Amino acid sequence: MAGLFRWLIRATGGLILLAVAAVCAVYFLLSRSLPDYSKTLAVEGISAQVEIIRNNSNVPHIFGQADEDVFFGLGYVHAQDRLWQMVMLRRTVQGRLSEVFGARTIEIDKVLRRLDMYGLARQSVAVQDARTMAALEAYAAGINARLKEINDEALGRGAPEMFLFNTPIAPWQPADSIAIIKLMAVQLSGHLEHEVLRARTSLAVPDPARLADILPDAPGSGIAALSDYASLMDAPMGRQVASAEPSGEPLSPFKRRAFAGASNAWAAAPKRSASGGTLLANDPHLGFSAPAIWYLARMELQSGGIIGGTIPGVPAVMVGRSAKLGWGITSSYLDDQDVFMEELNAANPEEYRTPDGFKPFVTRKSIIEIKDQNPVTLTLRWSDNGPILPGSHYDLAEVTPAGHVAALNWTALNPEDTTMSAAIGLMYADSVAEALASAEQYIAPSQNLTVVDQDTIAMKLIGAMPRRDARHQTEGRMPSLGWREENRWQGLLAYSANPEFVAPVGGLLGNTNNKTVDRPFPLHVSHVWGDTQRVNRWRRLMQIRQVHTRDSFIEAQLDTVSFTARSLLPLIGAELWFTGEAAPDGTPERLRQRALVLLSEWNGEMNEHLPEPLIYAAWLRALQDRLIRDDIGPLANEFDHVNPLFIERVFRDVDGASAWCDIRQSSPVESCVDIARLALDDALVWIEERYGTALESLRWGDAHQATHDHQVLGEVPVLRYFVNIRQSTSGGDNTLLRGRTRGGQGPNPFENVHGAGYRGVYDFADPDSSVFVISTGQSGHFLSRHYDDMAQLWRRGEYIPMSLDRDLARAAAVGVTVLRPVGE
Known part of the structure; x- marks a missing residue:
């Protein structure tokens, strides 16, 4: 028996030693790719020679004797720290994810192949100006130099992920960089889904007045009522295909409309600045990821130093x-997408109707390689109006006759996309005028560019604006008939x-994705805007001070007061705050009273x-669901975030x-007070099931995890930890410190999934006092200490200095890399 026990000890010890050895071997292999x-x-x-000085936050400061050498250095450092991220962005826009991830990403690849983003990027290379081409080629050479170094020195394949997904990495090309900007346009687009949703909702809610409630226009002058969608189409609607919607896949660039870009930017002219110099604050909002999409860098060009956020x-x-x-940039919400219904020729489905009769689609084949499966061959079709999309994409089949x-x-x-040349x-x-002139080449994604020089502040919508006919059947709000010339x-x-705003009289300007102009169709910017709430808080914070400072701009960036909560709670709770004697402990009525006391x-x-x-967020979510689900059924799932304008319209009647x-299925006529009370009870039941009945000890941050x-x-x-x-x-959906929640009816609807991955505040009276931060860290390697070293700074609302002083960068450097020409 004693011998058996000894053998068990030896076997267990051996297994432990093997496990330790395996862990050490894995760590060694993964750590080889640490730069x-x-x-x-x-x-x-x-x-x-190119010198790269990395300060103590791992921000590279790149110096060279020629601009092309500096761009080479930027490509090199990007590949050092974010190679996997770059390869994934390129593979996504190429429609080649399935080569690595198999069938789970096939729907993403199919749509991107149909859009032909990468093919269009390759065509766009020829229209870039000479300076841009030189930068693109030098940058690509820098990336490829890092790839060569990885291969020559066996540096762990360049990133830990490469061990799990071992696929060859093709050399970088200028078209790859142009394609990534096009991919950003995919991530920031939302009008296609808005058009489809409006069409679907108009079929479920035929009353134009009620449609205006659930899909309200931003405050401003109204527009004439449009025909309902069904009247535009002669043929019946119905689902024609059944296929997975790719927007729910983590790797998908197709975001739901609630996450189609956001951001804040504001500027002060010298007369509104305490320091006497212009001020600018910017925090672009995108979906959160590890690492963040942003990467901080400084380049010393022959024209001077530049520092900020790169992709x-x-x-x-x-x-x-x-x-x-x-x-700085913010999403403009320009209506730059239109969906067209193309009528097929019944005698030949390879033809579609045009103003001049039937015409064949432009077609070509595309083969998608799929890991562990047979390849799929797609037939890509284009009409005069653009690529033909599958009915599964954002539920297009639901509104396709x-x-x-x-x-x-x-x-x-x-x-012929010259956006890269504009960037x-x-x-x-060197000046606002020069910046606005260079932005003329910007095509997509459309942005509001906020720009300041030493004396002037300005904001201009950049990006190509479609020219539409004033007779357009739907004004681009819903899909329209593709063969109608108008x-x-x-x-x-x-x-x-x-639209542009240069040197405003008041000395302050800004944008929170709010409605910026109210021009009649077809010179309008959009029927759909990203914000109707944050702008109210921003206006107040800007107007309560005669002059602003860098710190007051930071305070505004980090402000967490919800104008929406302040305006809606008195409205929906007007008849609920004080309803008589306290209810007995342990009853739902008592719990409701405690919640109302806290909110009051x-x-x-x-x-x-x-x-x-x-409590507030759960109440509003339950309230909107109560108001709409009995009227529109399962379509209510598409309205996965609370629309404050809708709630306000309902409670102000x-x-x-x-x-x-009124609940349609019930005999009594319910009042809005009844629904508000029932919704609060719903919310408290949900909170009790998830967090318990101790309302006073609840923490918003437990639900609002970034x-x-x-x-x-x-x-x-295991690895996810x-x-x-x-x-x-x-923060929350409608605060300046925006933390967009996941939404929907899932188990974690209030997780913070979309917000400011970059924050920057610049004071041109003292430029080196400018600050910035990103939401994770500079490195994409999870074994690096720079993988998440800025995350806690970001969470606490702290920043790092944004200095162009070479000596300051060198004084706290974590490393200096010198690249020298071969043979020197």
Whole structure:
């Protein structure tokens, strides 16, 4: 018996030693791809020595004797820190994810192949200006130099993920960088889904007044009522295909409309600045991921230093500043997409109807390779109006009549896209006038560019604006008939037609994705805007001060007070606050009274440590669901975020909107007070099931966790604890410190999944006092200390300095890399 026991001990010890050895071997292999930031390397493709100084936050400061050498250095550092991310972005836009991930990504690949984003990027290479081409080629050479170094020195395949998904990496090309900007347009687009949703809702809610409630226009002048969608189509609607919708896949660039871009930017002229210099604050909002999409970098060009946020794969500082200029971007919500219903020829389905009769589609074959499966061959079809999309994409089949297919026209489908040239030109601009002039080449995705120089502030919508006919059947709000001449685009508007605001008299300007202009169709910007709430809080914070400082701009960026909560709670709770004697302990009525007491004393601050934001958010979610589900059924699932304008219309009974409060299936006529009370009870039941009945001890931050998840490894057991970054956060859907919630009816509807991955504040009276931060860290390698070293700074509302001082960067450097030409 003793011998058996000894053998068991030996076997267990051996297994432990084997496990330790395996862990050590895995760690060794993975750690081989950790970059060495202190070295000298001989490379091909540069004319003279390039020096890369990384400060203590791992922000690279890149110096060279020629601009092309500096762009080479940027490509090299991007590949050092974010190679996997760059390869994934390129593979996504190429429609080649399934080669690595198998059938789970086939629907994503199919749609991207149909859009032909990568093919259009390759065509666009020829129209870039000479300076941009030089930058693109040098940048690609820098990436390829890193790939060569990885291969020559066996540096762990360049990234840990490469061991799990071992596929060859093709050399980087200029078209790859252009394609990534086009991919950003995919991620920031939302009008296609809006058009389909409006059409679907008009079929479920035929009363135009009620349609105006549930899909309200942003405040401003109204527009004439449009025909309902069903009257435009002669053929019956019905689902024609059944296929997986790709937007729910973590790897998908197709985001739901609630996440189709956002952002904040505001600027102050010298007369409204305490320091006497211009001020600019910017925080672009995108879906959270680990690592973040943003990467901080400084380049010292011959025209001067530039520092700010870059996107790995793109050789440009997209947001940031130089010594003379600062620029920021926000989503403009320009209506740059239109869906067309193309009628098929009954005698030949390879033809579609045009104003001049039937015409054959432009077609070609495309083969999608799928891991562990046979390849799939697609037939790609284009009409005059654009690529033909599958009915599964954003539920297009629901509004596509029999005998028709859906085509998409979109400014991002331009084969002569000079957006990259605009981005490069912006870095060389010395003044607001030069910046606005260079932005004329910008095509897509459309943005509001906020720009300041030493004396002037300005904001202009950049991106191509479609020219539509005033007789357009739906004004681009819903799909329209593709063969009707009045529905087709008439080209593009001149750049001078893009709204702009230069040197405003009040000395302050800004954008929170709110409605910026109220111009009649077809010179309108959009029927759909990203914000009707945050702008009210921003206006107040800007107007309560005669002059602003860098710190007051930071305070506004980090503000968590919800104008929406302050305006809606008194409205929906007006008849509920004080309803008589206290109910007995332990009853639902008592729980409701406790919740109402908490909310009545709350100032609307969405602070992570408070219980009131969670009660409020759960109440509003339950309230909207109660109001709409009996009227529109399962379509209510598409309205997965609360629309404050809808709630306000209902409780103010605007144009009879209180009709939504009556439950159709019940005999009594319910009032809005009844529905508000029932919804609060629903919310409290949900909170009790999830968090218990101790309302006073609830924390909004427990529900509002920021989810910086790795797109590929974030769902892998055990490994996800190493690669995902989770944080308790303040803010919400409608606060300036925006933390867009997941929404919907799932188990974690209030997780913070979309917000400011980059924040920057620039003071041109003292440029080196400018600050910035990103939401994770610079490295994409989860074994690096720089993988998440900025995450807690970001969560706490802290920043790092944004200095162009070379000596300051060198003083706290974590490494200095010297690239020298081969043979030198």
